[in-house]
Amino acid sequence: MLEIKDLHASINGKEILKGVNLTIRAGEIHAIMGPNGAGKSTLAWVLSGNPAVEVTHGEIIFNGKNLLEMSPEDRSREGIFLSFQYPVEIPGVSMVNFMRTAVNEQRKYKNLEPLSAADFLRLMREKKELVEMDNKLTSRSVNEGFSGGEKKRNEIFQMAMLEPKLAILDETDSGLDIDALRIVANGVNKLKRPDNATLVITHYQRLLDYIIPDFVHVFYDGRIVKTGDKNLALELEEKGYDWIKKEVETPVEQ
Amino acid sequence: MEQQYIDFYKESHTLIKQHSAALMNNFRDAAFEKFERLGFPTSKLENYKYTDMSAPLSIEYGLNINRLQFQINPYDVFKCDVPAIHSYLFFVLNDTFYPVNSTAKQHLPEGVIIESLRTAAENYPQLVEKYLGKLSNEKNDGWIAFNETFAQDGFFMYVPKNVKLSKPVQLINIMRSDVDFMANSHNLIILEEGAKAQLLVCDHTMDNVHFFSNRLTEVFAGKNAVYEHYKLENTNILNTNVSNLLIHQEDSSNVLTNVITLHNGMTRNGIEMIIDGENCESLLCGMVIGDKNQDVDNFTEIVHKKPNSQSRELFKYVLDDSSKGAFAGKIQVAKNAQKTSSFQTNKNILLSKTAKMRTKPQLEIYADDVKCSHGATIGQLDEAAKFYMQSRGISESEARLLLMFAFTADVMDNIRIDALRDRMKLLVEKRLRGELSRCEGCMIC
Numbered sequence: 001m002l003e004i005k006d007l008h009a010s011i012n013g014k015e016i017l018k019g020v021n022l023t024i025r026a027g028e029i030h031a032i033m034g035p036n037g038a039g040k041s042t043l044a045w046v047l048s049g050n051p052a053v054e055v056t057h058g059e060i061i062f063n064g065k066n067l068l069e070m071s072p073e074d075r076s077r078e079g080i081f082l083s084f085q086y087p088v089e090i091p092g093v094s095m096v097n098f099m100r101t102a103v104n105e106q107r108k109y110k111n112l113e114p115l116s117a118a119d120f121l122r123l124m125r126e127k128k129e130l131v132e133m134d135n136k137l138t139s140r141s142v143n144e145g146f147s148g149g150e151k152k153r154n155e156i157f158q159m160a161m162l163e164p165k166l167a168i169l170d171e172t173d174s175g176l177d178i179d180a181l182r183i184v185a186n187g188v189n190k191l192k193r194p195d196n197a198t199l200v201i202t203h204y205q206r207l208l209d210y211i212i213p214d215f216v217h218v219f220y221d222g223r224i225v226k227t228g229d230k231n232l233a234l235e236l237e238e239k240g241y242d243w244i245k246k247e248v249e250t251p252v253e254q
Numbered sequence: 255m256e257q258q259y260i261d262f263y264k265e266s267h268t269l270i271k272q273h274s275a276a277l278m279n280n281f282r283d284a285a286f287e288k289f290e291r292l293g294f295p296t297s298k299l300e301n302y303k304y305t306d307m308s309a310p311l312s313i314e315y316g317l318n319i320n321r322l323q324f325q326i327n328p329y330d331v332f333k334c335d336v337p338a339i340h341s342y343l344f345f346v347l348n349d350t351f352y353p354v355n356s357t358a359k360q361h362l363p364e365g366v367i368i369e370s371l372r373t374a375a376e377n378y379p380q381l382v383e384k385y386l387g388k389l390s391n392e393k394n395d396g397w398i399a400f401n402e403t404f405a406q407d408g409f410f411m412y413v414p415k416n417v418k419l420s421k422p423v424q425l426i427n428i429m430r431s432d433v434d435f436m437a438n439s440h441n442l443i444i445l446e447e448g449a450k451a452q453l454l455v456c457d458h459t460m461d462n463v464h465f466f467s468n469r470l471t472e473v474f475a476g477k478n479a480v481y482e483h484y485k486l487e488n489t490n491i492l493n494t495n496v497s498n499l500l501i502h503q504e505d506s507s508n509v510l511t512n513v514i515t516l517h518n519g520m521t522r523n524g525i526e527m528i529i530d531g532e533n534c535e536s537l538l539c540g541m542v543i544g545d546k547n548q549d550v551d552n553f554t555e556i557v558h559k560k561p562n563s564q565s566r567e568l569f570k571y572v573l574d575d576s577s578k579g580a581f582a583g584k585i586q587v588a589k590n591a592q593k594t595s596s597f598q599t600n601k602n603i604l605l606s607k608t609a610k611m612r613t614k615p616q617l618e619i620y621a622d623d624v625k626c627s628h629g630a631t632i633g634q635l636d637e638a639a640k641f642y643m644q645s646r647g648i649s650e651s652e653a654r655l656l657l658m659f660a661f662t663a664d665v666m667d668n669i670r671i672d673a674l675r676d677r678m679k680l681l682v683e684k685r686l687r688g689e690l691s692r693c694e695g696c697m698i699c
């Protein structure tokens with residue numbers, strides 16, 4: 001589904017991603033862990049097409065298409081979804097209007113008729129239930145004045161509305177209380193299908209108790225430096241990152 | 255440029271007066287002398303720093319001082335496609351009030367007068383004399399003096415004590431001419447104690463010639479009166495409009511003005527709210543959507559003369575291409591106007607590198623126990639918000655549109671007529687989409 005080959009990217013001229021290689025197949029769940037500033041969010045930005053990040057080398061193939069040539073909106077319409085680490089507030093744009101526009105633009109891309117008002121509201125209701133989202137939130141402006149946890153829950157709600165093929169969850173667990181974490185994780189699991197995939201970026205092994213990954217990658221200094229199964233997450237939780245750093249840095253000194 | 259108008263007045267003042275009302279003629283010569291002295295305001299004047307009218311003034315305009323009627327019935331021409339707004343509908347054709355059609359007249363509540371100013375001045379001289387020119391005569395402004403020199407007629411509305419109009423009054427200014435044409439009109443609006451009225455003024459052009467309209471409006475809001483004044487300008491690039499709106503408020507009156515420019519050539523709105531009473535509320539809003547070479551200057555003044563009143567001001571501009579915007583917000587608080595609160599906001603978005611915005615707050619506060627603030631910003635669309643929307647599959651153009659629309663939302667929310675607000679939102683959205691590229695009949699009704 002997704003193939004990233006030797007990806008290099010920079011922000012404001014500073015190289016952040018230094019040769020990322022990653023393959024994700026349909027049905028898989030991948031987790032990325034790694035210290036602050038390693039470049040995890042930058043990778044998520046590149047996948048979703050944030051113009052602030054400049055790709056200097058490498059390629060990304062998504063379902064047979066060259067992702068890097070696509071506009072952010074077309075990537076979304078092709079099935080990429082990013083749950084933002086820091087969701088953006090948009091005062092004056094209502095959640096309903098935002099979601100309706102998004103859903104209908106996605107439908108247009110697939111040559112489908114726009115949803116009728118009734119069908120749209122039904123869909124909203126159904127997906128709100130899935131993530132147990134408060135009705136009041138959807139009647140407000142996008143993320144405006146939402147608490148940290150509410151914003152994260154709203155991201156999963158949007159994901160449920162758009163049913164992406166590849167969902168990238170960038171620290172969706174941080175800021176969530178225990179109950180919310182379970183609800184969000186359940187939401188993700190309920191949306192899981194054999195033909196879609198999930199990339200979870202997290203600092204905490206706790207989330208991986210709910211969303212069980214097939215692969216765990218350690219991200220360090222702009223690259224994936226180690227890959228394992230879910231046990232790697234447990235090991236990281238226990239030992240921290242120092243041993244990884246040593247492992248990575250030793251060969252350089254040789 | 256003044257000279258031709260000065261000569262013209264000298265030649266034809268008898269004729270001008272003959273086709274106007276005595277009460278308007280009373281101050282005509284004095285106004286003319288003032289205009290001779292002041293001339294047209296130029297950008298050398300502090301209050302007109304960003305208004306350069308030399309280009310539209312270099313055009314030769316015809317004036318209709320003989321008051322020739324033109325041969326259309328606006329009630330036939332302007333059929334409402336969307337009868338969402340039930341209003342009392344009136345027309346001023348160029349500068350002439352169109353005789354009231356009898357059905358509109360019939361449904362006005364007892365005692366309410368809506369007429370041509372000229373007729374009203376003849377039929378109700380005492381009433382008109384008490385108010386006419388009382389705000390404008392004292393002003394030292396070249397445009398106002400010019401208006402008082404040449405205006406022969408206008409719109410008159412009188413709402414007697416405690417009468418509340420349940421429907422808005424809609425006034426459509428239509429410009430229609432085969433040659434470049436200038437119209438000057440003087441409007442007078444009187445709300446007695448406890449009266450309530452909403453006026454919606456729409457500017458409309460029918461022909462692709464150069465039009466210059468100079469509108470002077472005096473509003474008197476008595477004690478406890480509630481008045482809303484909406485101005486919607488949706489003309490075209492050949493149109494120049496100077497509007498001076500002077501409002502006088504007495505105790506506990508509540509006045510809202512909301513001036514919206516969607517299309518025009520050059521516009522100068524001079525708005526002055528004189529809060530001459532206690533416990534008044536004044537809300538002054540406006541919005542501009544500019545592109546091409548549009549040029550819009552809103553020059554506002556709020557004068558707090560008495561204690562315990564509140565004023566709030568909110569202006570938003572979205573400027574594209576080479577359009578220009580200017581906003582001046584002058585707030586004066588007199589020495590005894592304690593406990594005044596006055597808040598002003600002006601926010602602007604520039605969509606292109608060549609669009610220009612000048613904003614200037616100006617607070618003159620002589621009282622010591624007041625709450626006043628002002629804030630102005632000039633920026634671009636929020637890139638992070640735009641990307642967030644795109645990442646959900648919303649196209650860039652649609653994301654920009656949503657952001658621009660959101661930006662104007664609070665000005666729209668200050669339209670207190672529900673049907674008008676819905677209609678305006680639709681118009682603004684169309685305008686932002688670029689679908690409303692010219693005036694297409696009356697867009698409101």
Ligand SMILES: Nc1ncnc2c1ncn2[C@@H]1O[C@H](COP(=O)(O)OP(=O)(O)OP(=O)(O)O)[C@@H](O)[C@H]1O
Nearest residue numbers: 011012014016034035036037038039040041042043
């Ligand atoms: N706009 C920017 N200008 C300069 N440097 C930036 C910018 N945005 C991010 N960076 C840098 O890029 C590096 C990678 O940041 P990124 O957000 O991808 O890290 P991360 O792995 O997601 O960290 P965290 O775990 O804290 O979320 C950091 O050193 C950060 O300071």
Ligand SMILES: [Mg+2]
Nearest residue numbers: 040041042085
């Ligand atoms: Mg991050």
